[in-house]
Amino acid sequence: MSRLILLLSLLVMANQSVLADTSKVIATGGATTIEGSAGGGIVPWAVINGYASSEQWSLTAMHSQVSVDDFSLQAIGASLSINNRVEVSLAKQTFDLDTMGGKLGQDIVGIKYKLAGELLYSTLPQVSLGLQYKRVDDFGLPQAVGARSDWGLDAYLASSKVFFDAIAGRNLVTNLTLRATKANQTGLLGFGSATSNNYQLLAEASIAVLLADNIALGYEYRQKPNELSFAKEDDWQDIFVAWFINKHWSVVGAYVDLGSIAGFEQQQGWYLSIEGTL
Amino acid sequence: MLTTRPYFSTLMLGLLLMLTACANSPTSLYQQLGGNAGISQITDHFLVNLSQDKRIVHHFAHTDIAIFRQRLIEHLCVVSGGNCEYKGASMFDAHIGLHISQADFDAVVGHLIDALKQQHVPIATRNALLAKLAPMYEDITYH
Numbered sequence: 001m002s003r004l005i006l007l008l009s010l011l012v013m014a015n016q017s018v019l020a021d022t023s024k025v026i027a028t029g030g031a032t033t034i035e036g037s038a039g040g041g042i043v044p045w046a047v048i049n050g051y052a053s054s055e056q057w058s059l060t061a062m063h064s065q066v067s068v069d070d071f072s073l074q075a076i077g078a079s080l081s082i083n084n085r086v087e088v089s090l091a092k093q094t095f096d097l098d099t100m101g102g103k104l105g106q107d108i109v110g111i112k113y114k115l116a117g118e119l120l121y122s123t124l125p126q127v128s129l130g131l132q133y134k135r136v137d138d139f140g141l142p143q144a145v146g147a148r149s150d151w152g153l154d155a156y157l158a159s160s161k162v163f164f165d166a167i168a169g170r171n172l173v174t175n176l177t178l179r180a181t182k183a184n185q186t187g188l189l190g191f192g193s194a195t196s197n198n199y200q201l202l203a204e205a206s207i208a209v210l211l212a213d214n215i216a217l218g219y220e221y222r223q224k225p226n227e228l229s230f231a232k233e234d235d236w237q238d239i240f241v242a243w244f245i246n247k248h249w250s251v252v253g254a255y256v257d258l259g260s261i262a263g264f265e266q267q268q269g270w271y272l273s274i275e276g277t278l
Numbered sequence: 279m280l281t282t283r284p285y286f287s288t289l290m291l292g293l294l295l296m297l298t299a300c301a302n303s304p305t306s307l308y309q310q311l312g313g314n315a316g317i318s319q320i321t322d323h324f325l326v327n328l329s330q331d332k333r334i335v336h337h338f339a340h341t342d343i344a345i346f347r348q349r350l351i352e353h354l355c356v357v358s359g360g361n362c363e364y365k366g367a368s369m370f371d372a373h374i375g376l377h378i379s380q381a382d383f384d385a386v387v388g389h390l391i392d393a394l395k396q397q398h399v400p401i402a403t404r405n406a407l408l409a410k411l412a413p414m415y416e417d418i419t420y421h
Contacts, residue, residue, distance in 0.1 A: 021333055023384040025391070053381035084380065118380075120387075121415030164409035169402020212401065213391065 005061070005078045005090050022051035022058050022278075024084065026214050027244045028119055028162075031252045032062040032275055035132055035186065036077035036091030037110045039158075040220045041254050041271055042236050043204040045175045046128035046160035047119055048112065049089070050081045050277045051247050057082045060277045068258055068269035070099040079110075087112040095188045099264065104188045105137035117161075125161035125174075132156075134187040145230045145262070147190025148197055154181040156204075170209050173216065177204040184228050185261060193227040200225040214244040234259020238271060250275045307410075308360035310403040317354045321347055323393035331389065334382050357410050369417040378419045387412075 030047040033039040038049035041064070050058025058081040066073040077091035089110040096103045110132045117126040132154040136142055139150035156179040166172035180199040182191040192198075202225065208218025222236040240254035254271035261267050311317050325347060329335055338346070348365075355362035366372060390411070394404045 023333065023381040023388065025384060025387055053384045054379045056381055118415060121383075121412050123413065164412060165402065165405040169400070169405055171405050171408075 023053040024051040034075040036089035040206045043206045043220045046126040046158040048087045049079045062275040064273035066271045068267035070264040072096045109133045125159040130156045142190030148192030152182045152191030173208040175206045216242040231263040232260045307358040323396040327389035
């Protein structure tokens with residue numbers, strides 16, 4: 001997985017001339033979540049990653065780092081977008097248990113398909129359906145804390161819409177995502193539990209104001225399941241600033257509140273993501 | 279009471295005048311774009327940007343640019359609330375058979391944004407204009 005992502009990343013960074021020009025308006029591809037899908041930092045949006053419009057394709061590569069009190073997460077990922085309709089993504093997460101010692105990890109293969117609407121142009125929001133197949137690197141610890149399976153499939157329905165001239169003349173980006181999942185802590189602690197193998201239906205939302213064409217200030221909220229009995233799992237939230245430097249580079253910084261993780265309370269800290277796009 | 283009433287009436291009249299002034303003075307979108315002169319210059323920047331884009335310039339191979347320019351100016355004037363008459367066809371009729379794709383439309387939006395920036399139109403005014411133009415996607419593309 002890492003090798004594949006590296007290969008795609010090298011393609012993105014080094015092979016600019018091979019790709020045709022892309023046409024989408026700046027910032028409309030969004031950023032890339034820690035799970036590899038286009039969105040904010042933790043909530044997938046209905047947007048298709050990159051700047052490929054109809055009959056175009058686009059590649060992205062991202063590296064994200066989250067550091068909270070007792071843990072740190074590193075995610076690398078890459079995606080291919082076709083016709084502003086389909087997005088295929090790969091992500092690899094490494095989760096360091098800084099205080100406890102040890103690490104967790106998972107691979108995520110995602111696909112997103114735009115069902116209806118256009119982010120900027122339609123009265124109804126853009127609506128996309130997404131799937132994320134996740135598998136943990138090592139099931140030892142997840143199994144020990146009560147997870148049932150080492151892999152899982154998340155399905156989500158995301159809707160996104162830009163409201164022009166909404167607040168003080170600035171454009172507003174709104175997103176609502178419904179996700180069906182069995183993932184404990186997004187899958188890092190495995191899937192399902194000893195007592196439950198049911199999908200949980202959870203809501204995720206984000207809102208951002210475009211202070212300039214290429215700078216967004218936003219907030220995200222992600223509801224989480226709480227299925228493992230060994231420790232409480234909290235909802236996640238963050239406040240972010242995204243800077244779309246140009247159509248090839250973007251940087252997102254955020255302050256994140258991940259709540260309680262594996263018995264460690266009030267995990268808060270910083271998120272930084274850099275993305276390259278062709 | 280008798281002495282305060284005139285003051286009260288004057289105050290109300292003053293407020294009314296101020297509100298009327300507010301409603302008129304911070305100007306229509308048309309005026310914020312610089313009126314006819316501003317819209318003409320925006321249109322010229324826009325046309326130069328379009329002409330330099332190899333992805334879409336072929337769509338204008340059989341276009342009379344002088345007439346197209348005039349219709350664009352009229353259209354932007356009407357859309358922004360100016361007192362003009364648009365003498366062209368509807369957005370739907372004007373694009374029949376042109377097979378404008380989403381990529382074409384996206385590129386044109388990009389060029390319009392650039393043209394507005396070149397004319398130093400403030401972001402709020404730009405966004406207000408885009409709010410009026412973006413829904414035309416449905417009428418312009420794929421037919």
